Amino acid sequence: MNKAITDGVVFMPTAFSQDTLGQWSRGDGTPGSATYSGYASAAFVPADQDFGGCLEIQKADSTQRLRYMGQTPILPGCYLRITARVKAVAGALPSVRIAARPSMSNGALVGGVVTEGDAVALTSYGEVVEVSAIVGAGNRGGVDMVWGLAPDYAHVGLDLTGANGGVVRIDDIVVEDITGVFLSDLVNVVDVRDFGAVGDGTTNDSAAFEAADQAANGRRVLISAGTYYLANSVEFNSRVQFEGQVTMPTDAILSLTKNFDLPAYIDAFGGDEDMAFRKAIQSLMNNADHESLDLGGRRVSISEPVDVRAIVPNRASYAQRRVIRNGQLRAEDNGNWTSSTVTSQATYSASNQSRLTSVSNIANIEVGSLVQGAGVGREIYVKSINVGAQEITLSQPLSDAVGRQSYTFTRYRYLLDFSGFSKLDKFELEDIEFQCNEEASGVMLAPLGTIMVIRNCVFNRPGHRGITSIGDGCQGMLIDHNQFISREGGVLTQNRVGVAINTNANDVKIRNNRASQFRHFAVVSGSHGIITGNHFFQGDESANGIRSAGIVVCLRACNTQINGNYIDNCHIEWTNEREPEPDFTGGFGFAGLSITDNVFLASNVAPWFSFIVVKPYGTDHIINGMNVSGNTFRCVGGTINRAERVDTSFAPLDYSRMKNVYFSGNTYHNIERGSENPLLVRHSQNTHAQIWEVDTDDRLPFNGYAMEVESLVNRSRPRAENNTTRYDMPYTQTREGPSQDRVHVVWSEPILGDVTMMVRMDI
Template sequence: MNQVITDGLVLMPPAFSEGLGVWSRGDGTPGSDTWATAPNAALVPADPDFGDCLEILKTDSVTQLRYMGQTPILPGTYLRITARVKVLSGNLPTMRVAAWAGDAAEAAVTGIPLTGSEQTFTAYGEILTASAIVGSGTRGGVDMPWGDAPDYGHFGLDFTGPNSGQIRIESLKVEDVTSVFHRKMMDWVDVRDFGALGDGVTDDRAAFFAADAAAAGREVLVPAGAFLISGNLTMRNPVRFEGKLVMPDGARLALNQNFDLNGYAEAFGDDVLGLKKGLQQLFNQSDFEAFDLCGRRVLLDAPIDVQGVVGNKNTYANRRVIRNGQLSAEDSSAWNDEVHSRSANWVNTDATTLTGVANAGDIPVGALVQGPQGVGREVYVTGVNAAQEKVYLSSPLWGAPAQQSYTFTRFKYLLDFSGFLNLQRFVVSDIEFLCAGRCSALMLPRDGLVFQVQDCFFTGPKDRGITSCDEGCQGMQIDRCQFLSNEQTARVQDRVSIAFNTNSSDVKIRDNRAVKFLHFAVMGGTGNIVTGNHFFQGDNETDGVRSPGIVITGTNSKMTFTGNYVDNCYIEWGNEHDPNPDMVGEYSFHGLTVNSNIFFATGAAPWMKFIVIKPYGADHYINGLSVCDNLFKKTGGAALEAVEGVDDSIAPLDTGRATDLLFTGNTFHGIVKRTENPVIRRHTEAAPASVWEIDLSDVLPFGMQAMSALSVLPEGAVRSVANVAIYTMPYATTRHGVGRQTIRLNWSQDLKGTVNLTARCDS
């Protein structure tokens, strides 16, 4: 770069032969005496070495020569001042390039070097060249680094040492030598050229702003060093980091042309700090919707508290994305669970609050709550009131005593968003969470809407893949993710990890795959869609225990479960988050559609069921359930006894009150009971009888009662004892026999034959 050429700058002073009225005997400022009237100066024509030149007799201890014109000093430029000098007679002096620096107000700038190195003459007629370089940056070869304060200079020479020397001086030269300091021509600027020191102590923020302003689309170079930036910094041009930045935690860095992990990791010389600073800026700008990890693996030795990193806000509603990389847990005690035990009081009229909790302030938000009685799965701490000794819960308890001891376990997560009180439309995409059995993966914000997790891998979480500790899962979407358990070799009954949980409504779980967790999902809320997923939870045990793949925690489900592959696990539908678990004026088990799925098991115990209803209180019934067009298949070992059943370990299901229960169109392999409703039963009575007992216990679902006979159609003639065809029809009575699952056909006389009966167990 040469700004004499590019910007038309005039740097070269006039030759001495053009007149000495512009050459000062002082500092060069207006009003100083000139050499034009000095008795000890003269112009010499045709010197054999210099041609036209200036001859002076040194008479002052410091004899000064300054050009009175204002030579501009621009940020990023470097000027070289030179003059050839010889001594004819008298004492031999010392010489140096010297200057006076002025700012925009034409005031002297102090505190900067104003002279170059000295040279001493050793012989008469010896020609020495006085030379010095002045510029804004502290760089090798720069004699007078001036920073960005001076706007111009008066340049010339100083002669020191003994007086009476007769000196001749060739005309002074001022040249732009900026290109000497630039490795490329005009494609970058160096922050040192604008006064940055990179000593880790001096605040270089202003120099970075100046360099960015001057770059005008070119790259800004940050050379080796530690550059302290005291506050927020925005760089609008591309930045190349050879050194690193040092910034306070609360100071934000905007790299508008390097907004990705590559840029931020280079800026701070550290992947983790780069990730944190990138996330901080992601929530504090409008230019970019995503922070890209560039496929890099970031090694974490502690959780990232995302809200703590952002710092200046705990709510956010604009769409933001973090994508494309790996987060890997390093061995560290920072991943250890935080566990507290406390005695607490509970009443079902305030079912999401524990009271009388000593030192409640010690219990962290997001801790899992467990207790000896009445605590459902995936209940978390949503907040605490230390002054009132209260702990608030994500879901109600269902049957806890008035007082008992609780355990609060805070898992640690690679990415923890629980510090956000409300976060909407955040997306985690193409991230692999490498937990290595040391930690959990992702904690959602406490509240929010449409948190999206897509195309991610959750590999080896110690406890949880994704945790919702409150309402931050409202409308959540989990799409095309892989959940790979850290318990691959453990028996089903020994596993503790869960792929994810939800508390709120309108969740979409689509096209995911999960392997060998205790549960794939524990789901609360209503209006959920679960489709296209494959979750496998088997082991190598003979007649092995199987755990629920999907746990539905509320009776009013309003869920579609379609096109899934339920592999060596089952659906469990209960009401463990109901503070009043007995059925009182509510929908009861309602609104679940289980259609077009594959249910498969191998090596499982024959009493395993694929769909299990588990009431946590009395008088519950089925009030809307569709199980249609599914494949139920068992291989390896004895056939399954049935595909559906009731877990009545806490309370029975009311089998005489079912409504809208559809169980039809399914395919069964390796299953003893071929469950149906409505059921079409072909019944043959070989010996004449007036009452035909038709037992439907081997087909009716969930032990339901035979509530109605819809039609009876004889197949061929129904004949009397005399083998005469009888044309009268029977009447049916229902709910007979063990379990009230038998229908009676009552004829007018003893008859024999075959009929096709259509019956239902619901109304």
Template sequence: MNKAITDGLVLSPPAFGADLGIWSRQDGRPGSDSYASAGTAVYVPADQDFGGCLEMLKTEATQPLRWMGETPILPGCYLRVTVRVKAMSGNLPTVRVAATPVAPNGTVAPGLATQGAAVALSAYGRVETVTAIIGTGNRGGVDLQWSDAVSHAHVGLDLGGATGGIVRIEDIAVEDVTGAFLRDMMDWVDVRDFGARGDGVADDTAAFLAADAAADGRSVLVSKGHYRLTDHVTFTAPVRFEGTVEMPVAKRLSLTENFELSTYIVAFGNEEEGFKKAIQALFNFTDHDTLDMNGRRVELTAPLDVQAAVYDKTTYANQRKIRNGQIQIVDGPAFDTEIVTQSCNFDASDPVRLTGVTNVASIPVGSLVEGPVGVGREVYVSGRNIAGQTLLLSQPLWGAPGQQTYTFSRFKYALDFSGFANLQRFTLQDIELLLADKASGILLPSNGLIFHVKDCFFTGPRDRGLTSHATGCQGMLIDRCQFLSTEGTADVQDRHTIGFNVNKNDTKIRNNRAVKFRHFAVVSGSGHIITGNHFFQGDTNTLGQRTAGMVLAEAQSKSVFMSNYVDNCYIEWTNEHDGDPAFQSELSFGGLQIVGNIIFSSNVPSSFAPIHIKPHGPGHFLNGVTITGNNFKTIKGQALERVDYVDDTHAPLDVTRFVDVNVHSNTFQAVSKQFQNPITLPVVENTAQETWEADLGDYLPFGGQARVVTAVAAEGRIKTASNATLWTMPYAFAGFGTAGQAVRLTWSEAAKGKVFVTARCDAPT
């Protein structure tokens, strides 16, 4: 900083000349006596040391010389007054810089130092340099420390000591030396002061590191320019970028004191590159576990391969988080789905592998697998062996032929974590993915634990909101997210987008909202807690079709589905990810609790059922199911025949083996046949009969049989044909009728009256 340069201020007095009227013999203020008529000073035009100079005879004990012009005094500005003097004859005086501090009203500012240190002239003809620094700050090196009450000064010198000597004085110089105090005055250091060139060619790494080391509690300024860095750079001081940097992919910039996305974007001059470099630093110990996007929107022109951005790690288990921003897709070919059609071999003894894949190198990991026969929903390529021409699948195939043609579709995701072999405890929070039907949202790592997505928006995914192509979904948490499809105007059966899928166990899916996907979720594995979600999938068609909102693709689900709002879609429970879907000796359909949900539909046909079970092989049965406290309601269309349905496209349920089925305390609006287990209903005979029968088919869940009668209780008197009271009770049989859904009561003689019969579709084992 130099005010003479930057602001054009006049600081120094003019050169000495024939007119001595501007040089005061007193304090320099207007009206003071000048040297013009004193007879003790004369201008010398050609001194051998000074050129033009002033020659003075010392006649007073302290003889002042002041410029009557004004040198401005500015807060934060430091001025050095320099005087060069030599003795010519007579007594040798002392010399000191002196200045008069003047307030804005023209008076002398009181109580301030007005003289610098005195220097004694020691020999004739020897040039002595005398200096003093004037400034408003109380700082080391300042000789005349003034306050901000001073507006200007009259600078000059004082001659002290014995009188009678003659001296010559060179032109007095005043210069701005604020730069000498800049390091201490400013709270930053500039990388250019440590050798950084900023020309995009020179390696500025060492200068950056040196500036950080010298900051010592201050911040670092990367001033304007383009800086090439060839190695890792870590700033332990706060850093501010006016210029930009470039670094190799393998090198990282770590900002430990102001680690947030905005700084990285400014540093690299590009949103995508800044985002990648910030992610790289996040995974490399910047003393921060969170990358704050500062509410910024980052536009992606290509999928962001997170592992490639991190570069040096394929596994990571420390907690890390990205939060608080938007990611917007810029449409382009980089987001086009890769589609490969390939004939493959399949062996049912190894149901997660396809072999004989001649074009295997062209099939990317993470591709969706589809085929004519035996491929469940949301099966992905989880790995490949190019030399062995094999593909590893995320889920088993079932019933596929030895050879058939498959279609492999590799969707492109805004954030692609698939390059990580294992990633644990990673969180995305308060992120809005503005996908606009141009890209899918998130592809999970191959393996991992506790991937957490919370308070995020998946807005308009092209194909998928979030995909697990392997086991990276183990223990996944999805909390308070919005899944917003672009297919709202499409008929339900024409939609193809899916909110998310799960392959492994123990996920927590809580308090999310999903709008008009084909499926909100396809969930394999077990041990899930699915609660507080609202997903709806209807359209405007009269008595329109509906698809599954929640697909549970594991027979032994061991899951809780509770307090959700299921709107115009159904819950589908399958075993489509079982490589051998016929019941063997494993646990069958069980371990599922559907409790306390609002299950609503509108404008649907009577055949619509909100709960489907779809076995993919024979021999399966219900083995531990609880459906209680739910509200089933339909409006506008037709009343539902019933809410439970068994899709026997591949196989029926074995209704003779139901165990521990609890269906009760549900409420129904516009449902004709309301399922319960156990079911208690009245049986009335007005004409005396020895055997009474009751068909429970309208009540027993999922086509179950009446397998056991647990109670028979008479209401009022049971009478014989002659109206005498019958005091004996009947014995009961269950499982009558063609479907085994009727019960029979046999009395000791013909009887009439009313009893309540309680029966179950399951029996103790």
């Protein structure tokens, strides 16, 4: 920055000559002041050996002034250096200093400011001494005369002070625009190149970056054009502006503490969004100055799975709250998302229910692989691997796989993969669209951890899975206000493979999400869960179509609430498919499931479709605590037989021991048998009989037995064969009829009349 060059501003005073002495004042330089033209104690020397042409003055006044009478412009933001070269030639040795008069446009003096520089003593004859001073508006280091914005111009020059009588010679006074010296201060920038950064892509510039940051002192650090190699971790405590870019080893961390967001990292890594995202996560998990990474609304193109543990190699576990938010992660179609599949022989024992042992080919199996094989339930994953011991730890037990058999291990690829951590607590994903592009899956959790939060996210067309838990990393997880959009919308339900969510641990909350046309919305293990406010639909275009489970509850004693959901063209399935010994030998049985205030809808489904299905994987199981109330069950485009049923593919329930089953307050539309328990039954006996057979009309839940009669009330006058009223009290016999769902009302003689009774299918 130099106004003399850029704008043609003239700062330099007129050079000394015989003809210009009248332009140099002996006073303050204002018009009318005395000049050196014709002054007896001054003369122009045309040929000095040091100066060429110069002015010679004999000091006669206590302060001998020399001021240029021309107007040197004083511009806002412009800094001028006034320089004079002086030597003593005879007599007493004076001191010399730069001096100037600050003037407003009307010629008035600007008072209250410094008008002289520091004085320098002349100590010998013939020695050239250079004196200078800087004048400018700002109070910056090195500025001798700070004038503010009031002056418009100055009369510049120098003063001779000290003893009189000495003779000095003065070279032409120089005025330079040196604003460039203060440029970094003026624009609040420190350039790393000023601290030794090379920017050739190979020289380690880490030290220069740190030095620039330390010198910034509140100013911005400029990474000027170039490619800077940082072999070491660098932390900036100043704001950073990138014109150039950096490269770093995997384990070196770039921490931008004052402008920590993804756009800054994208600038830092030359527009490489993928690398920038990984480095930003690395810093997020290694710096206490920020708790969240803002993606800045950017769409980040991801070229391969983001293995978070690999990009944070110094952290085996993590327990501080951290958040990634506000952007889109897009899986690029480049062949890096292909699943791996390994087939292996392994041995399973019910006494070691979480392990596969003697696993062949184990070195090729990956942590996080989906396990499939005979007797393997849905959404069972490899939690950890011990190659030396040839053992695999599973996320859940297997239901019927005792012995040695072949297993298939399939490892899907995820946009964000946390499976490499041993434990991860309190990590949050918020306002992110996972643009899976039918290639990648969404998020894989760590094998252990608590309070993972995923909210306000969109999982768009995942290749296989939305959110996957491979162990207990979902303990207390909150999954709120997300949308899951399947890639299988045009595929028949029975041919779909996608699963939006699976969980294994306790205390999970799945709330206010929306999911479309997956095979399953949620496969849930663990107890004390809450699933509320969700809308998930899984229909297809097939007439009399098959529908898959929207929610699969894989734990018998689940203590789970399913409340206020819109369950659309799918059903709730309750199983014990993760028990290594599936036959009932004790415990609670199927207990603790509450299904309340939901909207159930099915269209164009087969008549045997049901909205609630209990599927025991072994014998002698019972329901020992189930509440189904306040729901609306509706079928359009046809009718279904009933809203609930037992899937007896493996075994039936033991209806003789059912307990604490409540079906009440539900509404049924186009459903032939609406279940209730207790069930209100009205019976009219139109012919005299001693034993009345009362049919429950298949309206007891799950086609259960008529186990108990809570009450029996006559609705009309009991009449004997002679039409006389009888006041006998009948008794009841339960579990009558071929399906044991009828009740006998037994009188002392043949009676006709009308009764109402409350019948239960549990005890």
